[in-house]
Amino acid sequence: MSDEKAPASESGHYMYGGGLDDGATGQTFYLETFGCQMNDHDSEKVAGVLLARGYRQVDGPEAAKVILYNTCSIREKAAQKVFSRLGELRPVDEQERKWIEEGRLELRSADPKSRATGGAGSEPQSGGVRTRRLQSAGKIIGVLGCVAQQEGEEIFERAPWVSLVCGSASYRKLPQLIAELEAGNRRVTGLDTDTDETFETEITRRDNPWRAYLTIIEGCDKACSYCVVPFTRGPERSRGSASILEEVRRLAEAGYSEVQLLGQTVNSYADPSARKMRFSELLTAVAEVNGIRRVRFTTSHPRDFGKDIVEAIEARQNICDHVHLPVQSGSTAVLRAMARTYSREEYLEKIALMKAARRPISITTDMIVGFPGETEKDFEETLTLLDEVQYDSVFAFKYSPRPNTPSLKMADAIPEEEKGRRLAILMDRQREIQRVQNEKLVGETFEVLVDGKSRRENQWSGHTSSNRVMNFTSPERELLGDYVQVKVVSAMPNSLVGEMLGR
Numbered sequence: 124m125s126d127e128k129a130p131a132s133e134s135g136h137y138m139y140g141g142g143l144d145d146g147a148t149g150q151t152f153y154l155e156t157f158g159c160q161m162n163d164h165d166s167e168k169v170a171g172v173l174l175a176r177g178y179r180q181v182d183g184p185e186a187a188k189v190i191l192y193n194t195c196s197i198r199e200k201a202a203q204k205v206f207s208r209l210g211e212l213r214p215v216d217e218q219e220r221k222w223i224e225e226g227r228l229e230l231r232s233a234d235p236k237s238r239a240t241g242g243a244g245s246e247p248q249s250g251g252v253r254t255r256r257l258q259s260a261g262k263i264i265g266v267l268g269c270v271a272q273q274e275g276e277e278i279f280e281r282a283p284w285v286s287l288v289c290g291s292a293s294y295r296k297l298p299q300l301i302a303e304l305e306a307g308n309r310r311v312t313g314l315d316t317d318t319d320e321t322f323e324t325e326i327t328r329r330d331n332p333w334r335a336y337l338t339i340i341e342g343c344d345k346a347c348s349y350c351v352v353p354f355t356r357g358p359e360r361s362r363g364s365a366s367i368l369e370e371v372r373r374l375a376e377a378g379y380s381e382v383q384l385l386g387q388t389v390n391s392y393a394d395p396s397a398r399k400m401r402f403s404e405l406l407t408a409v410a411e412v413n414g415i416r417r418v419r420f421t422t423s424h425p426r427d428f429g430k431d432i433v434e435a436i437e438a439r440q441n442i443c444d445h446v447h448l449p450v451q452s453g454s455t456a457v458l459r460a461m462a463r464t465y466s467r468e469e470y471l472e473k474i475a476l477m478k479a480a481r482r483p484i485s486i487t488t489d490m491i492v493g494f495p496g497e498t499e500k501d502f503e504e505t506l507t508l509l510d511e512v513q514y515d516s517v518f519a520f521k522y523s524p525r526p527n528t529p530s531l532k533m534a535d536a537i538p539e540e541e542k543g544r545r546l547a548i549l550m551d552r553q554r555e556i557q558r559v560q561n562e563k564l565v566g567e568t569f570e571v572l573v574d575g576k577s578r579r580e581n582q583w584s585g586h587t588s589s590n591r592v593m594n595f596t597s598p599e600r601e602l603l604g605d606y607v608q609v610k611v612v613s614a615m616p617n618s619l620v621g622e623m624l625g626r
């Protein structure tokens with residue numbers, strides 16, 4: 124961990140902020156999140172840590188004293204986004220200061236009327252006043268999450284106006300790092316991954332009033348050859364079952380009716396306590412907590428997916444009938460190159476377990492196209508897997524080469540254009556499968572947790588237990604957070620349309 128005192132001005136060009144509680148905006152923070160549900164939930168916990176220290180959350184960077192980006196580096200595009208955000212916060216240089224004085228450059232700031240003295244951008248367009256850059260003087264800027272872990276202190280080189288760099292494996296240290304910034308330290312970092320603890324906080328500021336996320340396992344010990352997660356999130360660490368169940372009880376008492384258990388490989392859960400609960404036992408125990416009407420879990424790894432999980436779903440109606448089981452490719456040769464630890468046939472055995480269940484289970488997956496060396500025949504096998512499994516939804520990605528990963532050095536890279544072609548074919552094929560699948564649901568009735576209200580009168584939306592989106596009509600005045608019965612009247616590839624029958 125590095126830890127420097129703040130100079131008043133480091134290069135003569137940049138103006139930095141001091142401690143956290145001076146300045147016009149007071150103790151306010153803005154937190155923007157990129158990436159997966161794990162990141163969303165990490166942000167809820169980070170917000171909890173700051174709120175507990177008396178900070179107030181604001182919904183734009185302009186009004187914030189502390190600006191935090193919780194980043195994702197799973198694909199290159201996601202990682203680039205944060206540097207473009209940081210670019211918007213670059214303090215003014217001499218040239219830009221002149222443009223400001225000439226009225227050719229104006230900055231976004233907390234006070235829309237004020238002309239800024241910091242945080243400018245590039246040359247203004249001819250005659251026009253540019254306002255894209257943000258007034259960043261006096262603000263504390265932090266990078267959290269996977270990009271922070273991956274780039275480490277290099278972020279300070281690329282964006283010297285950043286003060287805090289903290290990877291997700293070091294979030295336990297966040298309160299301490301924030302205290303150091305409050306004390307006036309210029310730069311603080313949390314970049315260790317050799318931790319064996321999980322990040323638990325007293326207060327988590329939850330975004331969704333009905334669904335509570337709960338990380339039960341952090342990090343990843345699998346070593347898929349394309350993936351940065353083992354580097355950015357560190358080794359697998361599971362949270363004790365008693366502490367998980369205690370939190371679920373508290374969530375139920377606080378009115379949450381749905382709990383989603385999270386982990387990069389959630390079903391690799393290994394209870395560190397003497398109780399040694401298996402993942403399927405934990406699922407059942409969570410479902411038995413009074414007041415919990417839905418239990419979800421994501422993401423499952425095929426290697427650790429067994430019959431016991433299917434049996435838990437069969438036995439408890441309130442364990443949702445949905446499993447997200449990423450396959451990545453339908454070709455055993457590609458799966459081997461990806462180091463996924465299973466063949467196409469072995470994966471299909473797991474699918475067969477779910478297809479044989481007494482209760483229909485909705486299956487979704489992730490796929491990567493254009494992995495190095497993926498032949499036309501390999502890709503065909505991915506398409507035939509779609510036909511065979513009949514997924515309810517697929518998240519498909521073009522392979523993106525990532526730093527430090529073994530696949531970076533693999534031969535036979537697929538050109539971007541070809542990756543795009545394969546992705547479009549895959550998505551078309553899957554869209555047609557979903558259209559046909561969803562058509563079959565017309566006339567059926569589902570329980571829906573209502574989580575959205577349209578601006579159009581009598582229009583609501585929610586999710587079924589199988590995680591399908593249901594848009595439906597009802598003349599009732601208030602339904603948000605309720606569980607209602609909805610009959611499907613028509614279907615689209617990505618959603619169902621229904622009419623409410625009752626509660």
Ligand code: SAM
Pocket residue numbers: 159197198349350351352387388422423424449451489490491520521522523524525
């Ligand atoms: N742990 C989960 C698993 O094993 O499937 C998901 C982790 S990752 C956050 C979500 C998805 O991103 C992966 O399932 C994979 O499809 C995709 N992904 C990961 N690395 C990628 C890469 N280098 N290029 C393209 N997609 C990638």
Ligand code: SF4
Pocket residue numbers: 343344345346347350351352353387388424
């Ligand atoms: Fe990445 Fe593989 Fe771990 Fe998933 S299982 S997070 S894809 S290394």
